[in-house]
Amino acid sequence: MPQQTLYKAFVHAFQGLGSFLRNDRNGRIHLLAAIAVIIAGIIFGLSAVEWCLVMLCIAGVTGFEMLNHALEKFCDAVHPQTHPLIKIVKDVAAAAVLWWAIISVIIALFIFLPKIIAIL
Numbered sequence: 108m109p110q111q112t113l114y115k116a117f118v119h120a121f122q123g124l125g126s127f128l129r130n131d132r133n134g135r136i137h138l139l140a141a142i143a144v145i146i147a148g149i150i151f152g153l154s155a156v157e158w159c160l161v162m163l164c165i166a167g168v169t170g171f172e173m174l175n176h177a178l179e180k181f182c183d184a185v186h187p188q189t190h191p192l193i194k195i196v197k198d199v200a201a202a203a204v205l206w207w208a209i210i211s212v213i214i215a216l217f218i219f220l221p222k223i224i225a226i227l
């Protein structure tokens with residue numbers, strides 16, 4: 108890939124990130140939650156493996172939220188009117204984010220709960 112194209116690809120990806128953060132309220136909430144978990148991780152001194160799991164969960168939830176946001180925009184562009192299939196697409200995309208969030212909360216409980224109990 109020529110260097111200019113690679114540079115433009117990065118610019119477009121960061122433009123997408125900016126658009127996501129400006130327009131997706133849930134995305135901003137997920138990002139704040141991620142920052143809170145990172146601060147908690149620093150306070151509790153997570154191990155390397157625990158950090159990897161936490162970062163994987165953060166990437167999963169926020170990454171799927173970005174795809175959910177993109178799908179919503181795509182659906183609104185190609186079919187602004189109500190349609191049962193659009194409902195399925197949007198609901199399943201939202202469910203994918205919810206699924207990642209549920210698994211992430213379970214993983215967070217496994218990591219943080221023993222540490223919280225230990226200091227009580």
Ligand SMILES: Nc1ncnc2c1ncn2[C@@H]1O[C@H](COP(=O)(O)OP(=O)(O)OP(=O)(O)O)[C@@H](O)[C@H]1O
Pocket residue numbers: 133175179186187188189190191193194197198201
């Ligand atoms: N064109 C449509 N046809 C049928 N149902 C729709 C349509 N647009 C939205 N919906 C329904 O409304 C819900 C909310 O859709 P909307 O596009 O407003 O997402 P949103 O509330 O912005 O979602 P999020 O909270 O994830 O940002 C969808 O999950 C779907 O059930």
